[in-house]
Amino acid sequence: xxxxxxxxxxxxxxxxxxxxxxxxxxxxxxxxxxxxxxxxxxxxxxxxxxxxxxxxxxxxxxxxxxxxxxxxxxxxxxxxxxxxxxxxxxxxxxxxxxxxxxxxxxxxxxxxxxxxxxxxxxxxxxxxxxxxxxxxxxxxxxxxxxxxxxxxxxxxxxxxxxxxxxxxxxxxxxxxxxxxxxxxxxxxxxxxxxxxxxxxxxxxxxxxxxxxxxxxxxxxxx
Amino acid sequence: xxxxxxxxxxxxxxxxxxxxxxxxxxxxxxxxxxxxxxxxxxxxxxxxxxxxxxxxxxxxxxxxxxxxxxxxxxxxxxxxxxxxxxxxxxxxxxxxxxxxxxxxxxxxxxxxxxxxxxxxxxxxxxxxxxxxxxxxxxxxxxxxxxxxxxxxxxxxxxxxxxxxxxxxxxxxxxxxxxxxxxxxxxxxxxxxxxxxxxxxxxxxxxxxxxxxxxxxxxx
Numbered sequence: 001x002x003x004x005x006x007x008x009x010x011x012x013x014x015x016x017x018x019x020x021x022x023x024x025x026x027x028x029x030x031x032x033x034x035x036x037x038x039x040x041x042x043x044x045x046x047x048x049x050x051x052x053x054x055x056x057x058x059x060x061x062x063x064x065x066x067x068x069x070x071x072x073x074x075x076x077x078x079x080x081x082x083x084x085x086x087x088x089x090x091x092x093x094x095x096x097x098x099x100x101x102x103x104x105x106x107x108x109x110x111x112x113x114x115x116x117x118x119x120x121x122x123x124x125x126x127x128x129x130x131x132x133x134x135x136x137x138x139x140x141x142x143x144x145x146x147x148x149x150x151x152x153x154x155x156x157x158x159x160x161x162x163x164x165x166x167x168x169x170x171x172x173x174x175x176x177x178x179x180x181x182x183x184x185x186x187x188x189x190x191x192x193x194x195x196x197x198x199x200x201x202x203x204x205x206x207x208x209x210x211x212x213x214x215x216x217x218x219x220x221x222x
Numbered sequence: 223x224x225x226x227x228x229x230x231x232x233x234x235x236x237x238x239x240x241x242x243x244x245x246x247x248x249x250x251x252x253x254x255x256x257x258x259x260x261x262x263x264x265x266x267x268x269x270x271x272x273x274x275x276x277x278x279x280x281x282x283x284x285x286x287x288x289x290x291x292x293x294x295x296x297x298x299x300x301x302x303x304x305x306x307x308x309x310x311x312x313x314x315x316x317x318x319x320x321x322x323x324x325x326x327x328x329x330x331x332x333x334x335x336x337x338x339x340x341x342x343x344x345x346x347x348x349x350x351x352x353x354x355x356x357x358x359x360x361x362x363x364x365x366x367x368x369x370x371x372x373x374x375x376x377x378x379x380x381x382x383x384x385x386x387x388x389x390x391x392x393x394x395x396x397x398x399x400x401x402x403x404x405x406x407x408x409x410x411x412x413x414x415x416x417x418x419x420x421x422x423x424x425x426x427x428x429x430x431x432x433x434x435x436x437x438x439x440x441x
Binding site: 049 | 272284295298318322356
């Protein structure tokens with residue numbers, strides 16, 4: 001058996017991406033939950049540069065940074081490919097995973113904003129969702145085409161996580177009427193067996209995100 | 223059928239330089255188009271409608287955007303020569319990690335140094351040296367980040383060297399004094415024809431930056 005460990009922290013969207021990739025490929029691994037307020041020696045040893053999760057440790061060798069981990073998984077375990085074979089299509093998939101990474105501060109601003117800043121962030125987040133729906137997803141069932149790919153995993157947080165964030169903030173961002181295709185994708189994504197079985201519990205996420213938003217607002221005003 | 227390769231770029235762009243070096247390393251013939259970023263061409267807007275940024279590589283009419291994505295595309299399409307990434311998956315992950323580090327850290331700290339004053343600027347300068355000392359640590363005693371040969375990480379970082387004079391003058395710092403290994407590595411890279419022919423003169427970059435600062439204010 002391959003010696004494979006995943007250092008993660010609930011309910012990190014980045015850690016879930018790696019979990020989904022491993023599950024979709026049928027790869028067995030040991031999951032280690034990290035306490036990010038008290039980082040373990042292992043974490044600091046395996047990711048001394050960023051000191052963050054997720055970290056994949058394969059035969060004792062660490063791989064850090066979510067996008068790097070996912071490309072590594074794709075290369076080591078090519079079954080059920082999550083990236084297209086064609087270099088141009090692959091570049092397009094990488095473009096959209098980078099887009100998600102670059103634009104995530106805007107969604108973070110939506111989550112922690114209040115008042116006027118909140119309004120501005122909501123507007124920007126909706127514009128981004130439109131771009132993602134029109135140009136990223138288009139008419140496809142999944143971002144990856146007929147089946148789930150790395151881009152779906154990158155936008156996977158738009159499913160279970162966004163709903164909870166919207167409830168905590170009190171603003172609906174991804175309205176079904178405004179984003180019908182993203183809504184359809186959301187349903188399809190959550191129905192995939194490997195995803196369905198590996199989503200964080202909504203009732204557990206609600207108090208977590210509520211407390212997180214309160215902390216962020218408090219620290220912004222000090 | 224001959225490949226038609228066009229690069230939409232802007233001469234002082236570090237991101238564009240990455241692609242130019244990659245194309246040169248692979249010996250790929252291409253048409254270079256310098257964009258006026260204050261008056262973007264219809265071709266650029268059509269080929270990169272999402273970000274409207276350079277560089278964009280147009281290969282047989284199809285656009286590829288984002289510099290490191292373009293470099294990986296080039297490496298995969300023209301895979302018969304001069305590999306830019308290692309063959310071993312773990313080494314590839316290691317290269318991707320460090321190129322990602324460069325992308326995440328360097329431009330942000332440069333913006334901080336060039337657009338802030340006083341305490342904030344001093345903090346930016348400290349951060350700059352922290353980042354480059356980490357890079358020096360990763361380089362170690364190797365001739366290149368890629369080991370014995372120039373590779374993905376070297377390519378992602380070396381364009382910043384053409385901005386060093388501008389950074390030192392505007393930032394009021396001495397990079398060689400604090401990070402001698404990085405400067406030595408950069409000079410070694412410049413011995414390669416592909417790098418020497420791609421990187422613009424440091425003073426020319428400084429003049430461009432000063433021109434922009436005068437036009438748009440020092441921030």
